[in-house]
Amino acid sequence: MPGPVFGHIPGYPVGSRFENRAALAEAGVHRHRQAGISGSATKGADSIVLSGGYEDDQDLGNLIIYTGYGGRDPATGRQVSDQPFSLWNRALAYSSLNGLPVRVIRGEGHESRYSPSAGYRYEGLYLVDDYWQDRGRAGFLVWRYRLIKLPDQLDQESDQQSGTESIEVPSEAPRRETIVLRNVRDTKQARRIKELYDYRCQMCGIRLEGLPGPYAEAAHIRPLGAPHKGPDTLDNTLCLCPNHHVLFDHSGITIDEDLSLVGVEGRLAVHPRHSINNNHLRYRREHYQANT
DSSP states (O other), X not given: OOOOOOSXXXXXXXXXXXXXXXXXXXXXXXXXXXXXXXXXXXXXEEEEEESSOXXXXXXXXXXXEEEOSOOBOTTTOOBOSOOOSOHHHHHHXXXXXXXXXXXXXXXXXXXXXXXXXXXXXXXXXXXXXXXXXXXXXXXXXXXXXXXXXXXXXXXXXXXXXXXXXXXXXXXSOOOOOOOOOOOOOOHHHHHHHHHHTTTBOTTTOOBEXXXXXXXXXEEESSXXXXXXXXXXXXXXXXXXXXXXXXXXXXXXXXXXXXXXXXXXXXXXXXXTTOOOOHHHHHHXXXXXXXXX
């Protein structure tokens, strides 16, 4: 099977319909005839299918909470074991790390008001905004992925719902203003944490100096977005350099109970006026530290 192809497939615009999985595979929109994730662990995932296979999936339209692959009994479809962080689960994480677009296809078997009444429908490109580990309804650990529809396609979804004909998206979308609903970080809170640490990373102690002044990033321990719903407060925020912010977001580094760093040597520096909520640190460890 050839490597993953990212982006739209020529000749199949958003809204294209397919009778079955064989037709999807033949078109190249989703190449696997059975698996819900298509891609490579070392190159990324290029498409997913929402077809009701996993009970923990949540379809909110422009926002999807998607359950990873594995752990199901093939005879009953029930979750009977934990999901490993390998194969297609790793592929979706790779797409998140590298900002690769994922084609989303909805199938008739999925219990969602956005699903087609018959067959399969190509819904457009989404980005894997976040991924974490959680306990599913059956009690086993599953990998979950938050996918957000690319802003330049939001108007197309409105066209589909109103019954108008879909048009193919050009390879280079024209630039235009787009309104996107999202959690907005409190910039005052971000400035407070940076100033408290004099723009020094709490993990490595480095202070970056640009021409206009110092630079650091505010990182939330428990993410703000659904379904985590972490607070935008000082006790849920760290001051990090860009490198350690990326590693923290993608579980290359976690923080142990004693504030020692897992993944690199060292210990988290904490200012006397910075009280970190241990519940947020525990949440991060439980959901973003692989146990497999």
